[in-house]
Every structure is written in structure tokens, then in C-alpha cells.
Amino acid sequence: MAEYSTLGSVAVLQVNNPPVNSFSHHVRQALVDGLERAQRDPAVRSIVIMGKGRTFPAGADIREFGSGAAVKMPNLLMVLQAVDTCQKPVVSAIHGTALGGGFELALASHYRLAVPSARMGLPEVHLGILPGAGGTQRLPRVVGVKTAIQMITSGQHIKAQQALSLGIVDKIVQGDLLKEAVSFARSVEGRPVEDRRISQKTVPEADKVDEVVEAARKTILRKARGAIAPMTCVQAIQASVLPFEAGMAREAELMAFLMTSWQAPAQQYAFFSEREVRRWSHPRDKRINFKTAKPRVVKSVGVVGAGTMGMGITINLLQAGLKVVMLEVNKKQLDKAVNTIKKTLSQKSASQKMSQLTTAMDYSQLRDVDIVIEAVFENMRLKKEVFRKLDAVTKPQTILASNTSGLNIDEIAAVTKRPDKVVGTHFFAPANVMRLLENIYGRQTSPETVATAMQLGVTIGKVGVLVGNCPGFVGNRMLGSYTAEAVFLLEEGAEPQDVDRAIEEFGFPMGPFRMGDLSGTDIGWKGRIAKGLTTEHGPPPATPALYRRGNRYCPLPDMLCMKGRLGQKTGAGWYRYEPGSRTALPDPVVLQMIQDYRQEHGFKKRTISSQEIVERCLYPLINEGFHILDEGIAARSLDIDVIYLFGYGWPRHTGGPMYYAERVIGLEKLLCSLETYSARYPDHAHLQPSPLLRNMVAKGGSLAALGTDSKL
Numbered sequence: 230m231a232e233y234s235t236l237g238s239v240a241v242l243q244v245n246n247p248p249v250n251s252f253s254h255h256v257r258q259a260l261v262d263g264l265e266r267a268q269r270d271p272a273v274r275s276i277v278i279m280g281k282g283r284t285f286p287a288g289a290d291i292r293e294f295g296s297g298a299a300v301k302m303p304n305l306l307m308v309l310q311a312v313d314t315c316q317k318p319v320v321s322a323i324h325g326t327a328l329g330g331g332f333e334l335a336l337a338s339h340y341r342l343a344v345p346s347a348r349m350g351l352p353e354v355h356l357g358i359l360p361g362a363g364g365t366q367r368l369p370r371v372v373g374v375k376t377a378i379q380m381i382t383s384g385q386h387i388k389a390q391q392a393l394s395l396g397i398v399d400k401i402v403q404g405d406l407l408k409e410a411v412s413f414a415r416s417v418e419g420r421p422v423e424d425r426r427i428s429q430k431t432v433p434e435a436d437k438v439d440e441v442v443e444a445a446r447k448t449i450l451r452k453a454r455g456a457i458a459p460m461t462c463v464q465a466i467q468a469s470v471l472p473f474e475a476g477m478a479r480e481a482e483l484m485a486f487l488m489t490s491w492q493a494p495a496q497q498y499a500f501f502s503e504r505e506v507r508r509w510s511h512p513r514d515k516r517i518n519f520k521t522a523k524p525r526v527v528k529s530v531g532v533v534g535a536g537t538m539g540m541g542i543t544i545n546l547l548q549a550g551l552k553v554v555m556l557e558v559n560k561k562q563l564d565k566a567v568n569t570i571k572k573t574l575s576q577k578s579a580s581q582k583m584s585q586l587t588t589a590m591d592y593s594q595l596r597d598v599d600i601v602i603e604a605v606f607e608n609m610r611l612k613k614e615v616f617r618k619l620d621a622v623t624k625p626q627t628i629l630a631s632n633t634s635g636l637n638i639d640e641i642a643a644v645t646k647r648p649d650k651v652v653g654t655h656f657f658a659p660a661n662v663m664r665l666l667e668n669i670y671g672r673q674t675s676p677e678t679v680a681t682a683m684q685l686g687v688t689i690g691k692v693g694v695l696v697g698n699c700p701g702f703v704g705n706r707m708l709g710s711y712t713a714e715a716v717f718l719l720e721e722g723a724e725p726q727d728v729d730r731a732i733e734e735f736g737f738p739m740g741p742f743r744m745g746d747l748s749g750t751d752i753g754w755k756g757r758i759a760k761g762l763t764t765e766h767g768p769p770p771a772t773p774a775l776y777r778r779g780n781r782y783c784p785l786p787d788m789l790c791m792k793g794r795l796g797q798k799t800g801a802g803w804y805r806y807e808p809g810s811r812t813a814l815p816d817p818v819v820l821q822m823i824q825d826y827r828q829e830h831g832f833k834k835r836t837i838s839s840q841e842i843v844e845r846c847l848y849p850l851i852n853e854g855f856h857i858l859d860e861g862i863a864a865r866s867l868d869i870d871v872i873y874l875f876g877y878g879w880p881r882h883t884g885g886p887m888y889y890a891e892r893v894i895g896l897e898k899l900l901c902s903l904e905t906y907s908a909r910y911p912d913h914a915h916l917q918p919s920p921l922l923r924n925m926v927a928k929g930g931s932l933a934a935l936g937t938d939s940k941l
């Protein structure tokens with residue numbers, strides 16, 4: 230609701246709809262009623278609108294989208310029209326986050342005040358829509374088309390000070406916002422409101438708009454990676470040069486187009502799923518859930534290993550204000566890491582944050598930390614050695630976490646006397662940038678240990694997802710079938726750039742081969758050597774070239790590594806790189822290697838369409854997701870989607886692999902395609918449809934109903 234009160238001649242409307250004061254139907258109704266009441270009351274000479282509690286309205290109520298409540302009158306446009314045309318000055322007083330419809334309300338007001346900590350912006354593009362309550366028409370009239378395009382297509386929030394410099398906010402007020410707003414409102418009473426209406430202004434430099442749009446188009450399309458909202462936002466902004474009513478009509482038309490697209494619900498699902506993963510639970514052990522399991526307090530963290538991952542994790546922990554003891558047995562590596570950490574931490578707070586860092590070369594220095602995160606090489610023997618030492622030196626309550634990307638947590642826990650305190654915390658590189666934290670419980674991990682790992686994720690600003698223990702966990706296990714199929718495509722006639730192009734056109738930032746070159750082609754190679762699938766010199770003795778343990782195997786990635794082509798770091802991998810450049814250039818050497826391989830093994834080159842590439846790479850990945858759900862490794866399909874959205878660059882506008890499978894491809898069609906491909910390639914095990922998928926198609930179940938994602 231919006232609470233109505235008066236302070237002398239000022240009517241105050243305070244939106245009270247926790248947690249973020251969104252414009253649910255009852256709020257819209259209360260605002261219209263309040264404005265009418267203030268207009269009618271002769272004693273009222275000005276109006277203040279603000280939010281109660283933590284924030285100014287953060288926009289439309291996204292949960293109402295797609296339901297009758299969203300279109301129930303008065304809609305937001307009517308509320309804002311009432312504000313804009315009000316005869317008495319309306320002042321929006323902003324604290325917290327004025328976002329989306331909330332920011333549009335502020336723009337429809339005659340004056341805007343903000344506290345210094347306030348932030349504002351139009352993040353609708355992240356929900357697959359546009360600012361449809363006049364934001365695309367009013368903002369360019371204040372800041373110009375170029376800045377409006379930047380703000381609206383990025384969805385970025387700006388701070389109060391920047392809003393002031395851009396002319397969006399009239400004044401930044403210190404102290405008590407209500408008091409300041411009322412005093413400001415009194416100061417403008419009796420002044421004409423006509424020239425305060427943004428809707429009545431014209432866009433600055435209107436004649437240059439087409440030029441500005443043309444200049445921005447290419448970058449926006451590249452960044453959008455297939456999402457339709459950004460360019461549609463631009464089309465709406467372009468209409469701001471028209472008379473206000475005509476621009477609003479165009480905005481409404483484009484909003485309707487986006488609202489009814491398949492991408493908007495997918496992005497809204499992604500928004501809620503990101504929050505829903507906080508309500509985690511173990512699919513079988515009822516003691517392990519977010520409601521009852523209590524985390525231990527973590528003030529200090531040990532990090533073992535100062536390589537790329539250990540360094541990134543340390544930066545992340547320091548940025549969150551935690552004390553860190555970083556252990557590295559190689560002094561040179563330790564010094565290098567400390568230097569990099571110092572450089573990476575922001576100038577402003579570097580010295581204070583660095584004072585929280587202790588370096589160590591001796592395990593005994595980890596004795597008092599609350600949790601240790603092991604980040605040494607991905608090698609079971611080494612990890613076991615580290616865990617034995619940690620178990621011996623740390624206090625009995627210390628939780629021992631492994632940043633393994635796929636090794637068996639139970640096997641690691643078994644070398645300790647505290648398997649209940651062992652957990653997997655899988656960070657993604659660069660660990661101080663990537664938001665995902667895949668937390669893995671083992672057979673004996675206690676509820677308290679799981680809760681502590683999940684809470685640590687919150688403390689350090691990660692999106693934490695809880696999963697079970699299996700080779701590769703959720704993310705890397707699913708990725709296995711994707712990369713396997715990508716190399717099979719090379720055997721049949723595709724070139725690395727064909728596969729990458731198709732996957733990038735689907736919306737990934739990088740295809741599998743460019744990605745392989747970035748992370749290092751030897752990572753997978755070492756893993757395959759450790760598993761005995763290959764050796765540094767070629768296939769293990771007496772092994773058929775194209776099969777391993779009865780499964781189809783493509784040795785091309787091993788052949789690449791044997792040539793010393795380990796990716797960007799060696800200047801050559803699947804592609805070649807000019808010195809100092811990260812641009813992937815197709816390399817005749819690699820193409821010849823593939824061509825010779827095809828000839829040697831009797832593969833006949835054929836043209837493979839982008840559609841087939843996308844299906845062959847992504848459908849087995851999704852199929853593996855069904856296996857994972859069936860086994861209870863992921864509790865809900867949304868957990869898998871969030872892992873892929875935040876850890877693997879899966880395009881957000883498709884909702885994530887499982888959402889995409891169900892709502893975009895359709896489960897029946899997915900099953901049919903997998904059946905077709907598995908009939909064509911009977912020895913590609915990952916193309917065999919999962920029993921769960923078959924069952925769901927036969928019985929008509931939904932993915933959301935499998936888990937506990939009740940709100941979606």
C-alpha cells in the first residue's frame with residue numbers, strides 16, 4: 230500500500246510493500262487514491278512520494294507478470310500519468326534503489342531528491358523487457374539519447390552523485406530524508422509545474438539521434454548475443470524524438486512485443502532462480518536445508534595454494550573483509566601471488582585489505598582458521614596429502630573445503646578424522662570475478678558444514694548452489710558431453726571456427742574451442758592422462774585409437790597437446806595467436822592435422838549446419854542434466870540452470886539449459902532429436918536419452934514439479 234499523511238501543507242505518500250516496495254496492484258491503487266486525495270484537499274500544496282523501509286520502489290512487481298494482477302487497473306502508466314499531470318508539485322525522495330518503474334515514477338515527478346547512497350536505473354533489459362512506463366521517453370529528454378541508450382541497454386544502476394551530474398536528480402540531501410523532502414516541497418509550493426514536466430521537454434540534439442543509434446547498433450547487437458530486448462529498447466528510445474504521446478504509443482507497442490516473446494519469461498525465471506538457490510536443501514537428508522541447518526561463524530579463512538585459483542579466491546575473501554592465511558610452499562609463487570593480489574585490490578582499500586592477509590609456508594600457521602579452502606592442482610594424490618596435513622594441524626572445529634572441479638569429495642574426506650567437516654567449494658576462474666560457487670556435500674558432510682559453505686558464498690557475494698558428489702559434479706559433468714560432441718563434429722567435417730561460431734551465435738560468449746584455448750588445452754589432457762585414457766605420447770598400449778573402455782573417443786585434443794599447442798599461453802592451440810594478441814585466428818596447421826586424421830581413420834568430410842552443431846553440442850549436455858536430476862545430484866532443475874547461467878556463460882535470455890529444454894525446445898522434440906542422433910551414432914553414449922526425459926515425455930510431467938521450486 231501507500232500510506233497517506235500530511236505535514237502541514239505537504240501530503241506524504243509512503244509506499245509500504247516490503248521487501249522492495251514494488252508496484253503490486255494494491256500499491257498502484259493506493260498511489261492513485263493518494264494523489265487524488267492530495268489534489269482535492271485545498272490545504273495540500275505539494276506532494277512527496279517516497280518508500281518506507283529499505284528503499285524507494287524498485288519497480289513493477291515481477292511476480293505479477295503474466296497474471297491478471299499485472300494488467301489490473303490502474304496500471305503503472307496511469308499512476309505515472311496522474312503524477313505527471315498533477316497540478317501540485319510532486320517531489321520524489323529517493324533512498325535505496327529506485328529501479329525500473331520506481332525510477333520511472335521519479336522521472337514523472339516534478340522534482341527529484343536523493344540521499345547520497347541512493348542508486349537508480351532501468352534494469353528491465355535484464356528481465357527481457359523495456360522500461361514501459363515512459364522510461365524510454367522521459368530519460369532521453371533529460372540525459373540525451375546516447376546516455377539513455379547506454380543506461381537502458383546496460384541496465385546499470387547509477388549513484389546519486391552521477392544522477393545529479395546528469396541532471397536527473399535536482400538535489401542530494403543529507404540527513405533525514407522525510408524532513409528534507411518536506412522542507413524542499415514547501416520551498417516549491419505555488420511554483421508552476423508545467424515547465425517541470427519532463428514529458429513536455431524535447432530531446433537534446435534530436436537531429437543526431439539516427440546517427441547515435443547507428444553508431445551504437447553494432448556494439449549492442451554483439452553484447453546482446455541473441456537477446457532481443459537491448460535493440461528493442463533502442464528502437465523505443467529512438468521514438469523519443471516524436472511528440473511525447475506518439476513516443477509513448479511506440480514504447481507500448483514494443484513493450485507488448487517483448488512481453489509476449491519467449492525471452493522475457495526466460496529472463497524473469499533466471500531472476501527468481503538466482504534468488505531461489507538460496508533456499509537450498511538436500512534431496513534426501515532432511516536435516517540438510519537452509520531453514521534448520523545453522524552455519525558456523527567464519528572470520529578467518531586459510532587458502533592452500535597460491536596459483537591462479539588460490540589467488541582469485543584470496544582476493545575474493547579479502548574483498549569481503551575476511552582475514553586470510555594464504556599458504557604456498559613455493560616462495561617464488563607466493564611472492565608473485567601477493568604482488569598480483571595487491572595490484573588487483575582497488576587502490577582505495579588495498580592497504581587495509583592487505584593488512585588482513587597473512588602468508589605462510591608452514592601448515593601449522595593454519596591452526597586457528599575457521600575454514601580452509603584447498604586450491605592445489607587437480608590431483609587426488611596431492612589433495613589427499615594436503616587434507617591429511619590440514620586434519621593434523623587445524624583445530625578440530627575447522628571446516629576443510631576443497632576447490633576441486635570434479636574429484637570425489639568422499640575420497641578426500643576419507644583421509645581425515647573429520648569427514649563431517651569436509652565439503653567441496655568449487656570456484657570458477659577468475660575466482661574473484663565469476664559469481665558461481667558450486668558447493669558439494671559428501672556422504673558424511675554435516676548440516677552445519679553445508680550451511681557454513683553456503684553462508685560463506687553469501688558473505689563473499691557469490692551465487693551459491695548446493696549439489697551432490699559425482700565425477701565433475703553438475704557443471705563439469707554436463708560439460709563433458711558437450712566438449713566430447715564438439716570434437717566428434719571435427720571428425721565429421723566441421724572446423725573449430727564452425728563449431729565456435731554456431732555456439733556463439735546461440736549466445737555463449739565463447740565456443741568450446743576458443744574456451745579451450747583460453748583455459749589451456751592441457752587441463753583436460755592432464756585429466757585424461759590421470760584417468761589412463763591417454764598418455765603423454767599417445768594412446769595407451771594396445772588401445773584402439775577411437776575407443777576407450779568401450780566408449781567412442783576422439784584423440785584430436787590429445788594430438789593437439791602433444792604438439793605443444795596448449796592454448797593462448799603457448800601462442801597456439803585450436804587457433805593461432807599473434808604475439809600479445811588474444812584474437813583466435815584459424816590455423817592451417819590445425820586444419821591439416823584434422824584433415825590428415827579424417828583421412829587416416831576413414832571419416833568422410835561433410836558440411837554440417839549450425840543447427841546440427843548446436844543440437845549435437847547442447848542436447849547431450851541437457852540430457853546429462855536429466856541424468857543428474859534423476860540421481861538427485863541436483864535437487865531442482867533451477868539449480869542446474871543457475872550453475873550454467875553463472876558459471877558457464879549460458880545465455881540468460883534462454884533461461885538456462887533445463888528451462889530452455891522444457892519451455893523453448895519442448896521435451897518431446899528434445900527426446901525425438903536425441904533418439905535420431907543416437908540412432909545415427911549408437912556408440913555416443915551421451916546421446917542416449919535419459920530415462921527421466923523419456924518418462925516425463927510419456928507421462929507429461931514438468932521440471933518445476935520435480936523439485937521444490939514452488940514459487941516459479
Ligand SMILES: CC/C=C\C=C\CC(=O)SCCNC(=O)CCNC(=O)[C@H](O)C(C)(C)COP(=O)(O)OP(=O)(O)OC[C@H]1O[C@@H](n2cnc3c(N)ncnc32)[C@H](O)[C@@H]1OP(=O)(O)O
Nearest residue numbers: 249251287288289290291292305328329330352361362504
Ligand atoms: C505498463 C508497463 C509498466 C511497467 C513496467 C515496469 C517494468 C519494471 O519495473 S520491471 C522491474 C524493474 N526492477 C527490477 O528489475 C529490480 C529487481 N530487483 C533487484 O534488482 C533487487 O531485488 C534489488 C531491488 C536491487 C534489491 O536487491 P537485494 O537487496 O539483494 O534483494 P533481493 O534478494 O534481490 O530481493 C529481495 C526479495 O525481493 C524480491 N524482489 C526484488 N525485486 C522485485 C520485484 N521488482 N518484484 C517482485 N519481487 C521482487 C526478490 O525476488 C527477493 O525475494 P525473495 O523471496 O526474498 O527471494
